[in-house]
Amino acid sequence: MGYCINCWRVTLIKIDLHIHSALSACADDEMSPSFILTEALEKGLNLISITDHNTISHSVLACSISNKKGIKVIPGVEVTSREEVHLLAFFDDTSALVELGNLIEKLLPNVENKPDFFGYQVIYDQDGEIVDLDKRLRQAAVNMSLDKLVDEIHRLEGIAIPAHIDKNKFSLISQLGFLDKEAAFDAVEVSKYKWNKNNYKLGDTLSGFPVICGSDSHHPDDIGLFYMKSDDDKLLDYQFFKKYLAERKNENHRRPLI
Ligand SMILES: [Zn+2]
Numbered sequence: 001m002g003y004c005i006n007c008w009r010v011t012l013i014k015i016d017l018h019i020h021s022a023l024s025a026c027a028d029d030e031m032s033p034s035f036i037l038t039e040a041l042e043k044g045l046n047l048i049s050i051t052d053h054n055t056i057s058h059s060v061l062a063c064s065i066s067n068k069k070g071i072k073v074i075p076g077v078e079v080t081s082r083e084e085v086h087l088l089a090f091f092d093d094t095s096a097l098v099e100l101g102n103l104i105e106k107l108l109p110n111v112e113n114k115p116d117f118f119g120y121q122v123i124y125d126q127d128g129e130i131v132d133l134d135k136r137l138r139q140a141a142v143n144m145s146l147d148k149l150v151d152e153i154h155r156l157e158g159i160a161i162p163a164h165i166d167k168n169k170f171s172l173i174s175q176l177g178f179l180d181k182e183a184a185f186d187a188v189e190v191s192k193y194k195w196n197k198n199n200y201k202l203g204d205t206l207s208g209f210p211v212i213c214g215s216d217s218h219h220p221d222d223i224g225l226f227y228m229k230s231d232d233d234k235l236l237d238y239q240f241f242k243k244y245l246a247e248r249k250n251e252n253h254r255r256p257l258i
């Protein structure tokens with residue numbers, strides 16, 4: 001538990017595990033990893049993840065500069081399954097994310113991005129300078145089922161969490177129509193609107209799954225507007241976070257589905 005020494009009150013940690021960088025066509029072009037980390041730090045976030053659509057390089061870059069920037073970053077990605085379900089994956093180390101990234105490269109259709117329609121996919125270096133554009137359309141679905149992707153993420157000792165399951169597109173509910181209680185997901189993510197409406201907090205469950213939420217930030221102004229909070233700073237450690245979710249899975253259903 002974190003305490004503020006001067007005022008003897010509990011210090012809340014702020015977590016946002018769903019932020020898009022400029023490598024996501026739908027995100028603002030100025031969302032470089034360096035910029036995101038600086039913004040997150042300024043907004044008082046303690047732990048973040050960059051989760052671009054079907055691409056990992058900015059997430060890896062963010063991890064490599066996180067120490068220098070002074071904010072904790074865990075490697076992550078938002079994969080689009082064959083069923084067009086968005087699935088978040090998180091790992092303890094970047095090598096596992098790179099391995100999933102290599103798999104995504106093989107599974108993603110070789111289709112060129114149409115910047116006028118989808119937006120640019122801008123590649124930045126560690127100093128926040130533009131180095132190139134990613135020409136391959138990243139928002140397409142990869143050629144692997146949701147269940148198989150979850151298996152692959154688990155093989156790499158990652159955490160697999162269907163994203164924004166209550167949304168009316170690219171979600172578990174919109175694409176498959178239901179949440180299977182036997183599914184191997186480590187948690188489910190709801191949209192921030194649902195999180196606020198249902199007054200969720202970290203540690204709650206939904207149909208037997210731990211429930212989390214992220215800002216799904218696409219623009220600079222989004223960063224820091226939404227975060228999960230906790231008074232347990234051990235959650236900043238990936239392995240502890242993973243265990244925390246596992247311990248809550250299959251707890252009694254405290255909330256109805258959606
Ligand atoms: Zn999504």
Ligand SMILES: [Zn+2]
Binds near residue numbers: 018051163
């Ligand atoms: Zn997203």
